[in-house]
Amino acid sequence: MIQGIDYVAVAPVLIVALAALAVLLADLFDVPRSVLGWVNLAGLGVALGWVAVLGAGSRRATFCLPSSLRGQGPPSCSYVADSFTLLFQGLVLAAALIVVLLSLGEITRSSLPAGEYHFLLLSAIVGALTLVAARDLITLVVALETLSLPVFALVALRRYDGVATEAAVKLFLVSVISAAVMLFGISLVYGATGAMHLDRIALSLDHLPSRLGPVAAAGTILVIGGFAFKVAAVPFHFWAPDVYQGAPLPIAVFLSVVSKAAGFAGLAITLSLGFPSYGHVWGPAIAVLAALTMTLGNLVALWQRHSVRLLAWSSVAQSGYMLAPLAVGSHKLPGAVAATVSYVALYAVMNLGAFAVVAAVARSRGPLLDDFQGLARRDPLLATALAFFLICLAGLPPGIMGLFAKIVVVQATVAGGVTWLAVVMAVNTVIGLYYYLSWAARLFRPTTSDVPVRTGNATGLAIAAAAAGAVVLSVAPQIVLDAVSAAT
């Protein structure tokens, strides 16, 4: 049987995949590095434009079950380009553009192989774009692995560096374990429901014979475990600090923003479309996971002296905040998904900004927090930008976007009746404030170091873009909130 494919819907994925192949081929013919960078940027730009165009149109779906096989069931499409998907694809592509901008200088400085670097990065983005559009468990797993595999290589790309190699091995091992856990979970869910498409799983779970209940429950929990690795939630978090520190910095940014956003999208899709009727099972599990993740991340971040490690632990903590709304289970789930998505989107902007400034400072002055002391004296604009991003991450005015991110998350958590988790979150924001604020204050202290920061055009552009985004969203945070609630 021949199936029609809606190429318009899958075009963003195809464009990025073609760009990846083009980069790989061009590298074989010794095309200069800068051209490879431009091809990468162009591919992402075109894909982003395409996503914007799709956003104006109506929902598209492809790879659906043919009607002859469908029976009485739902349409069961494997790839859906609805507004949720497009929102995330736009987010992934925009963040990836910033990552590429940060990479341009890094490739030269760390003498990374440019062709491989761009190819692997684009491949991982293909995975992320597919992941957010996937609506069946097999596509989800394949996309998740497509996103993960190139990253191992990217982390290890600084071959001369032992730390990078160690980080890559750690990442690989945790990833393999979590993939195994997830596949086992999927097999249990399939065994219980006999379905792989999320809409069919949901229907089947509604009417599951009670003796299969425990099997399905175990399956859902194990599937969540697989995503917990992607979003660096406890207990799959401990790769994050080592990998962030060992990897080239743009790859750390990629992991903490793009890969994490895709992971949350996958989690939200799976839970809300596939397992809504098992909310009473996975809701409390996620609540515990969220509470542990935010508390552990924040407490360990307190002790960090290395800027990238601090951001790594803080991003673990932030994952906890993002997980929290999903703890509501099936009660008021759409609102919870909207809150998580809003947080992911807002967090992407502020985290990208903070990482971009850290990238610039780390290569001129050093990556330790002490190296940031007195940054404001030589580079007041850079210091102000970093301070603003940090205050946003802490969630205090003038970082209104961060404040609103916290508000929506607490709102959804409270609305779903998980008040205790909201209280845990409230206490955690205080811990978070301590390290964000002491870092920000450090920037304005007197110093003896007088090393100027050479930002570079591409990194400067990345910082400016993130700062512009942060300012706009701090003036009008409703842009993101309303867009997200329309899409979910």
Place this chain on the structure above:
Amino acid sequence: MILLEIIGLPLLGALALLLPAARGLTDQTIRWCGVALSGVVLAMVAALAGAFDYGRSQRMQFQLNWRWAPSIGLRFHLGVDGVSLPLVALTALLTFLCFVYSLRHLPTPAPDVRLWTGLLLVLEVGLLGTFVALDLILFFVFFEIVLIPMYLVIALWGGTARRAAAFKFILYTLLGSGLLLVGLLLIGMNAGTLDMVQLAARHGSGLSHGIQVAAFVLVGLGLAVKAPMWPLHTWLPDAHTEAPTVGSVLLAGVLLKMGTYGFVRIALPMAPSGAKVWAPYLGFLAVIGIIYGALACLAQRDLKRMIAYSSIGHMGFVLLGIATLTPVGVNAALFGNIAHGLITGLLFFLVGGVKERYGTLDLDELGGGMLARAPRLASFLTFASIASLGLPGLAGFWGEMLALLGAYKPGGGLPRETFVTFMVFGGLGAVLTAAYFLRMLSKITHGRATASAPVAGLTAYEYAAWVPLIALTLVVGLWPKTLLDLTTAPVHLLLGGGS
């Protein structure tokens, strides 16, 4: 719209000053900009007070109700009634006086005037906004706006231990506001609206008893950190002592009132059955605060720290008034808010003046005889101290007397014996308050001067900043009814028809 202008003007002014383009302005120009901006705000607040319909002070007036973020139900809803009007006026007045005072008297080492002025203006935005916001989330946003500016004012221009004090301040208050947010949303999500007018009118109907109990304790803890209530007060002595003069004035004068205002505006009317459960505990802690504050004052060797601790006692009276859940008590609390703002604001100004002239605030080092060496300053200090200890006829008296009166006859359902005990101990605290102020006065204003060198006289800027506060302390003390009439009707409405 006038409310939007009152909030928007300082905000725009602050943004304009913080832009790099303002770098060319001289310090003097920027100082006058601060005075002018806050002066215009004060004038607008005066116009607002003039146009206010006093016959219907329980109604929200000058309302503004715009959509902001419909997806989370947030509206940009502002308005004033008889409860918020005095606080708005107090904020505008104190900020203006702070700017006037700053024309000449800045903390040492001299701050970057642009940043200084900008931060104070942002602070004013947050304070005013908190008192006029009528949407729970909007209230929270304004509540949070004051944190960073006040942190910076303390951390940049405070005393020797400023950094630790500033951190303590912001971490404590953030912990409070985190819980506050959870409590506010617990109310908002379960009632299905964030509109504070509607929620207050419902008096908790539609919220189960359990929700109300939980919401009151969360909101209450958040506000109690700000107020501050014993034992959550420990940030206050450090922050007040280390902050520069103007910072202490605004902290004590207005910032603390955000907490007690929140109790009256949000906690009591929106979760009344929660309030009934928690009121005895609140009253108990308030009375401990009164006694504790007074005893701590007796033990202080530093004048500024003593005034800081006295705030804990005074705010204890305010909280006790709130805990009675009666119109008399709540009225007393609101009155006490204003009186404390005027008197303690003045006291911190005076302490700043003493520090400038003597270079120390240690009671022993100051020695005696201030009346001989600096007669005007000493008289002002005597006046403010006597007002603060609650001499009848001055502003400090009525709030505390009425709070005790409210405790004599607490609201329905509250254990009378308990509250009468509170009243007795509160009265004891008032006596102790008199004791420590008189001890302080006898120590530094009276007695023989240890040094004979005359001290610099008061400057025109000091007169300009202090005299209005003295005048208002007298006016409010002599004609308390003007202020009480303003708050009586809205308090009855908030408490549910005076039941």
